[in-house]
Amino acid sequence: MPKFTALGYADDQLVTRYDSNTEEGVPQVPWAKKMKEDIHEYWERYTKVLEDSERWFENYQSIIRQYYNHSKGFHTWQMMLGSEVSPYGSKDPYWTFGYDGRDFLNLDKETDTWIAADAVAQAIERMWEADSSMIPRFKFLVEVVFIEWLKKYEAYAKEALLRKETPVVKVTRKPNNDGTETLICRAYSFYPKEINSTWRKDGEASGQDTVRGGVLPNSDGTYYNWLSIKINPKDRNHYWCHVEHIGLEKPMDVPAEEPGSHMGIIIGCILGGIFFLAAMSTGIYVYITKKQGSGSSSGV
Incomplete structure (x- = not known):
């Protein structure tokens, strides 16, 4: 298994996947594959963002492992980033981190401050507070980039994301x-x-x-x-x-x-006829795991 994996969702559909084995953003649904063919530069930029994210994740996983004194074993460092997007902009953005399946750090979007779960998270929080660019980068992603992505999805995904299948x-x-x-x-x-x-x-x-x-x-x-x-x-x-x-x-x-x-x-059927971007959500879910001690790596 790859040591680093990033998954991109639109609503509940897995749209893209990147991992450290393929080192490429790979579309996961037919409409995303068509979009890659038509807008290839978008996928190149997406891959570049995740290549940079992989290096960032590995660096911080090493730091966190040292704080916890985890010299051996299998450990997971996770991030979820996303927002709900309407024609009027993004709302309810979230940015949260976990370590070994537990809460680690969460961004309070009202106060632009980090909420740490333990002493190790507090140490990372102090590092991030010293980096004045982190929170503005997050806001740029959820307020600009995600909206741009969903607007690109509009022409390709309306039948898949906004369809109505009756029970x-x-x-x-x-x-x-x-x-x-x-x-x-x-x-x-x-x-x-x-x-x-x-x-x-x-x-x-x-x-x-x-x-x-x-x-x-x-x-x-x-x-x-x-x-x-x-x-x-x-x-x-x-x-x-x-x-x-x-x-x-x-x-x-x-x-x-x-x-x-x-x-x-x-039960009766209603077919969606007009694409409306409201209530669509997008997110990036990033996982990095590493088996320490033997030099081998694995992940989900």
Whole structure:
């Protein structure tokens, strides 16, 4: 595995990847590959930025390792940098660092100061506070560069990033040994990721005995979600799965299927017609890891 990896995201899509083995910014989705062909100089500049970042990361990892007295073992030095971008500029920018999976340093964007997690982070904080160019560089990235990137993405990514895939929703049931019944509501093949699914009894929200699964990715770029509830079988007809999603014309209430039924309920479809940059986000996620002591290196 490479010792240094940088991943670039637009919304929830992995757009670019750079690592110390390839030493090149590589597009990860079809529309980004087309963009590389059309605007090759952009990709050259992207690669140059990450080459410089790799050297910067290795230097600070060495310093941090010495502070922690980590002469051997596998250690991870991470950064996340990004912002939400609208036609009116960037908002909610973030810049945060981690070491070995723990919080290390976070930038407070309101005060332009660093929040350190421990004594080693405080030592790095003092170094960075002495460098008056660091925070202005961050602001230039999230307020200028990221907006420029997303404007370039606009013509190439509108169908991929702003598409709306409506959920297919199904409610099944299974008996329990104690005489109760479990209803399971599954929502399939939806995009974007944000979805709100709840149980309703006689039209009122019912969160008691609800178990929720996470929103999980499918291989085709859509998402899957589930939730269940334990009920008295006599009350089955009073329960509905309530689903809200941007791809729906209106929220849908879905009842439990009858035994032997395999009919899914396909909820109405809205196709995005106009590309609008609001609420798109972009970020760079950088990881550097190094196995110390033997001279070999590895990373994620």
